[in-house]
Amino acid sequence: NAGVTQTPKFRILKIGQSMTLQCTQDMNHNYMYWYRQDPGMGLKLIYYSVGAGITDKGEVPNGYNVSRSTTEDFPLRLELAAPSQTSVYFCASDLGYTFGSGTRLTVV
Amino acid sequence: ILNVEQSPQSLHVQEGDSTNFTCSFPSSNFYALHWYRWETAKSPEALFVMTLNGDEKKKGRISATLNTKEGYSYLYIKGSQPEDSATYLCAFDNTDKLIFGTGTRLQVFP
Numbered sequence: 679n680a681g682v683t684q685t686p687k688f689r690i691l692k693i694g695q696s697m698t699l700q701c702t703q704d705m706n707h708n709y710m711y712w713y714r715q716d717p718g719m720g721l722k723l724i725y726y727s728v729g730a731g732i733t734d735k736g737e738v739p740n741g742y743n744v745s746r747s748t749t750e751d752f753p754l755r756l757e758l759a760a761p762s763q764t765s766v767y768f769c770a771s772d773l774g775y776t777f778g779s780g781t782r783l784t785v786v
Numbered sequence: 787i788l789n790v791e792q793s794p795q796s797l798h799v800q801e802g803d804s805t806n807f808t809c810s811f812p813s814s815n816f817y818a819l820h821w822y823r824w825e826t827a828k829s830p831e832a833l834f835v836m837t838l839n840g841d842e843k844k845k846g847r848i849s850a851t852l853n854t855k856e857g858y859s860y861l862y863i864k865g866s867q868p869e870d871s872a873t874y875l876c877a878f879d880n881t882d883k884l885i886f887g888t889g890t891r892l893q894v895f896p
Contacts, residue, residue: 711883718795720875720888721830728882736883768829777829 681705684769684778691759691785699754699781701769709772710752712736712744714765715780721768727752759785788812790878792887799866799894806862807890809876813857818879821850821861824889825872833861835879866894 685700703710708729713721713736723736727746741763743755756763764785769778791810799805811819818837822830834843839854847864863870873891877884 709882713886718888720792721877721886723883723885726883734882737885775832775835779829 682778701752703771707771711770712754713768788885790887796891809859811878815880817881820877822875
């Protein structure tokens with residue numbers, strides 16, 4: 679039972695590049711979330727999903743896309759990376775009871 | 787727009803002091819209020835989930851109260867220790883998502 683697994687842990691992107699942040703949970707939770715953490719701003723909700731095939735925008739969805747084809751996986755996609763997307767990203771499941779270890783992304 | 791506010795933003799106390807912080811949230815569409823402890827370079831760790839007005843929860847030296855009618859929750863730490871140093875986050879739960887406050891950063895000096 680691994681809980682919520684996020685990969686990669688660190689990544690540096692150039693402006694305009696794309697990447698996918700992976701999030702997988704093995705607890706059969708329906709609810710999954712993506713947050714970003716900016717200094718002094720706490721956690722802001724990017725996107726969330728209440729079950730396979732269902733996704734919804736959170737507070738700061740612009741510049742991101744998600745999909746939820748299975749219960750286990752909830753990848754977050756950045757299509758055209760911008761410096762404003764430099765942040766630490768956390769995936770969570772089960773209404774925030776379980777968080778992944780985070781992905782530190784820097785866009786230069 | 788749902789607004790969750792925490793105060794103070796940061797707090798420095800001496801070892802052995804007791805302390806408390808506040809979380810304010812919307813009083814409508816309330817389902818639950820979550821408290822987390824978040825150490826630097828780690829993931830947030832769930833402390834409490836509170837659902838009923840007047841709820842009180844306790845975990846060791848940490849306790850929390852909830853007032854859903856006026857939209858606030860207090861987190862108390864009795865006899866603070868250096869290992870309590872962390873950011874304490876609250877989150878408003880309206881059944882399908884959590885809206886987080888900006889946190890209270892606590893530093894406990896020996």
